Amino acid sequence: MPPPCRVPSLLRCVQALSALLALALAAAPGYWHSGEGDGCLSAWALSFIFTTLLLLNDAFRRPPPRRDLPLVLAAAAAMACATATILWPLGHLRGNEGGHGRPRALRAAATAASAIATLAYAAEVTRDRARPGEAAPYLATPSGLLKVVEAFLALLLLGLSAEVHAASGPAALRWCLGIYCVSFVLGVLLVGSCLLGWGWCGWMRDPEGLRWGLGVYAGLGVVAYGAATVLWPLYSFSDDMGGHSRRPYSCSAMCSWDRQVLVAVLTGLNFVAFVVDLGQTGRLVLLRA
Numbered sequence: 001m002p003p004p005c006r007v008p009s010l011l012r013c014v015q016a017l018s019a020l021l022a023l024a025l026a027a028a029p030g031y032w033h034s035g036e037g038d039g040c041l042s043a044w045a046l047s048f049i050f051t052t053l054l055l056l057n058d059a060f061r062r063p064p065p066r067r068d069l070p071l072v073l074a075a076a077a078a079m080a081c082a083t084a085t086i087l088w089p090l091g092h093l094r095g096n097e098g099g100h101g102r103p104r105a106l107r108a109a110a111t112a113a114s115a116i117a118t119l120a121y122a123a124e125v126t127r128d129r130a131r132p133g134e135a136a137p138y139l140a141t142p143s144g145l146l147k148v149v150e151a152f153l154a155l156l157l158l159g160l161s162a163e164v165h166a167a168s169g170p171a172a173l174r175w176c177l178g179i180y181c182v183s184f185v186l187g188v189l190l191v192g193s194c195l196l197g198w199g200w201c202g203w204m205r206d207p208e209g210l211r212w213g214l215g216v217y218a219g220l221g222v223v224a225y226g227a228a229t230v231l232w233p234l235y236s237f238s239d240d241m242g243g244h245s246r247r248p249y250s251c252s253a254m255c256s257w258d259r260q261v262l263v264a265v266l267t268g269l270n271f272v273a274f275v276v277d278l279g280q281t282g283r284l285v286l287l288r289a
Contacts, residue, residue, distance in 0.1 A: 018117035019048040025110035029103040043080035068139035078121035085114040143280040151187025153270040172231040215281045221274035236260040
């Protein structure tokens with residue numbers, strides 16, 4: 001006899017409903033900008049799909065294969081919805097871009113629903129993350145969650161820098177693009193290997209050499225993103241280096257200059273994430289030395 005279904009988690013229901021509502025409200029006017037607009041709708045759609053799968057899994061009393069899998073999905077969804085909450089109004093509500101009347105109201109409501117989804121996903125991460133001294137999978141620890149943040153930010157940076165054609169720009173911008181690409185690939189490999197159940201992902205089981213390896217990874221990230229934090233603004237916004245120090249008057253709601261600003265801000269955020277990660281990893285290495 002199959003086990004009886006149980007009542008779904010209220011927090012997950014809020015997550016799924018708010019993500020679905022944001023998607024429906026944003027799509028209701030019938031048109032949106034390509035690029036960032038497509039990314040926002042994809043973020044809400046994927047968040048809703050994965051949350052619905054987790055709800056079905058909970059309803060039939062089937063535990064997830066790993067404790068950190070729902071946590072990683074919640075962290076990624078929180079960042080995706082937070083990004084959409086920022087990018088959607090920038091591209092669809094600034095100035096006259098959002099239109100007037102009902103279409104503008106629908107787009108504003110989509111932004112509000114996205115903000116609610118962000119808070120709901122962040123609440124799950126805060127509730128379920130590992131506490132100090134608790135034996136838990138690596139990705140449930142603050143250092144592991146930072147790996148998810150770093151990989152997600154690298155994905156955003158890779159997409160935005162490709163949108164501004166950094167690959168055909170100055171050599172410094174091509175170096176930054178390479179940093180984002182390598183950072184994303186390494187981050188996905190690290191997170192993916194942990195989700196696949198490799199035993200060394202738990203701090204209680206991995207050898208000392210691997211802990212030092214994670215410290216080196218964080219240290220290299222600090223150096224690489226520290227350089228990109230300087231190079232990208234220098235070559236994008238300095239008139240002497242071929243950039244534009246002021247936003248062009250011909251800019252639309254989300255033009256190339258706006259994307260360059262976003263890349264500069266996100267590069268700085270990922271630099272901070274790697275600095276915090278290095279501090280977390282270094283503290284754990286010293287405590288277990």
